[in-house]
Amino acid sequence: MIITTASFKGGVAKTTTAIHLAAFFQTRGKTLLIDGDPNRSATRWAERGSQQGGLSFKVVGVNQAARYSTGIEHFVIDTEARAEEEDLKEIVDGCDLLVLPTTPDTLSIDALIQTVELLQALGTDNYRILLTRVPPNPRKEGEEAREFLTDAGFPLFKGKIREAVAFQKAANEGVMVKDVSDRRAGLAWQEYCAIGQEIVG
Numbered sequence: 001m002i003i004t005t006a007s008f009k010g011g012v013a014k015t016t017t018a019i020h021l022a023a024f025f026q027t028r029g030k031t032l033l034i035d036g037d038p039n040r041s042a043t044r045w046a047e048r049g050s051q052q053g054g055l056s057f058k059v060v061g062v063n064q065a066a067r068y069s070t071g072i073e074h075f076v077i078d079t080e081a082r083a084e085e086e087d088l089k090e091i092v093d094g095c096d097l098l099v100l101p102t103t104p105d106t107l108s109i110d111a112l113i114q115t116v117e118l119l120q121a122l123g124t125d126n127y128r129i130l131l132t133r134v135p136p137n138p139r140k141e142g143e144e145a146r147e148f149l150t151d152a153g154f155p156l157f158k159g160k161i162r163e164a165v166a167f168q169k170a171a172n173e174g175v176m177v178k179d180v181s182d183r184r185a186g187l188a189w190q191e192y193c194a195i196g197q198e199i200v201g
């Protein structure tokens with residue numbers, strides 16, 4: 001399985017999603033995370049945690065990918081902050097499923113609509129939208145975004161990822177969210193596992 005995370009907008013949790021989907025897939029078979037972002041966020045995440053157990057899978061740059069691919073069952077590819085229009089064709093052709101994370105705010109949703117329109121123009125349907133950083137109840141942004149995107153006929157994951165500081169702690173410590181000490185860490189990890197389960201069916 002090759003899963004790629006991408007978006008036309010920065011900061012929508014592409015890297016956080018790539019890290020945790022790779023962690024999920026690693027529980028099923030050897031997984032490699034390919035860091036396709038020149039900012040190297042995933043690589044630096046792995047480096048920060050390398051002293052304390054860190055991540056359960058290896059993170060490599062695009063230039064190293066071929067060499068580290070031996071014996072790998074699942075690949076997760078993280079892409080740069082803002083994909084260019086012309087990159088999208090290559091990105092979607094290069095994976096089995098393109099995961100489009102979006103936060104439930106207007107600017108992200110606008111960027112997402114542009115992305116989906118381009119994917120539709122490319123005639124592809126191997127992509128799915130993931131609502132991330134969804135604010136807790138009683139705020140309704142998450143549900144409103146889901147309703148809007150569903151009405152537009154866009155393919156969404158049933159699950160969502162809630163806003164949780166545990167993810168920021170995980171990024172800071174260079175570990176997976178399940179390994180941070182935070183009372184929401186378990187739930188946060190379960191949310192990504194549920195997305196992984198949706199992918200594998």
Ligand SMILES: Nc1ncnc2c1ncn2[C@@H]1O[C@H](COP(=O)(O)OP(=O)(O)OP(=O)(O)O)[C@@H](O)[C@H]1O
Nearest residue numbers: 010011012013014015016081133162163164167168
């Ligand atoms: N569910 C969440 N709850 C709270 N914070 C989150 C969540 N997911 C991601 N974040 C935080 O949001 C910020 C952006 O996340 P991330 O780096 O994964 O996004 P990105 O799309 O990869 O960004 P870039 O476009 O810069 O590559 C980070 O500070 C991250 O810790």
Ligand SMILES: [Mg+2]
Nearest residue numbers: 014015037041
């Ligand atoms: Mg990133």
